[in-house]
Amino acid sequence: MTGEVRPASPPLTERQEARRRRILHASAQLAGRGGFDAVQMREVAEAAGVALGTLYRYFPSKIHLLVATMQDQLDHMHTTLRKRPPAGETASERVAETLMRAFRALQREPHLADAMVRALTFADRSVSPEVDTVSRQTTAIILDAMGQEHPTPQELSAVRVIEHTWHSALITWLSGRASIAQVKIDIETVCRLIDLTAPPPPPPGTGPA
Known part of the structure; x- marks a missing residue:
């Protein structure tokens, strides 16, 4: 039922986790080829080698599936970023560099990016836990x-x-209303808020002895 928040699921077994990973991989592959409309639950199930009913037990709707796909993509991005941290001198420079690297990763898969963003936009209250996870990851x-x-x-x-x-x-x-250059300017501009909200350094002579 729309608007119903599902209770937390028990941890997946190793076999269930492997099945879930196959489903997410199939979802990303289909979205990468044809965007949001290309992700049909029956085709995802076939590509992942699971029964359609099994797919719906993992993901009650296409929106749930694509938001979970974005969670998975962000996990991969976060791992990559930790292996090669940003090199900026200030916090705002490092965040701007990080977000632009994440943006360029999505830019390489525009159909997939469009599908995931549309899913986030269409998500109702039933998808709140998944959307909240995406926000926490970001x-x-x-x-x-x-x-x-x-x-x-x-x-x-x-x-x-x-x-x-x-x-x-x-x-x-994604809608063609902004260039990469404009995105970069907007990201760098908003990241300056970090410097404005950072706590002031302690006065000289008040640090640890």
Whole structure:
């Protein structure tokens, strides 16, 4: 039923996790070839080698599936970014570099990016847990780039605005209303909020002895 929030699922077994990974891989492959409309649940099930009923037990709808696909893509991005951290001198430079690297990764798969973003846009309350996970993943990527494990409320507010801007920039680029150059300018501009909300350094002589 639309608007119903599902209870938390028990942890998957190793076999179930392998099946889930096959489903997500099939979803990404189909979306990468033809975008949102190319992801049909029956075709995903066939490509993943699972029964259609099994697919629906994992993902109640195409929207759930594509939002979970975005979770998976962000996980891969986060792993890659941790292996090769951004090199900027300031937190705002590092976050801007990180988000542009993530953006370029999506740019290489425009049909997949479009499918995932459309799913996020269409998601109703029943997909809230999955959408919240995508938001937490994006926040974690930004905080890692900042080098901040314990952000202040002001910094978290800045991160939320940065997330909204990044998402909006992705939509405008996918719709052909913004160039890569404009996206870069917007991302770099909004990331300056990090410097504005960072706590001031302690006065000289007040640090640890």
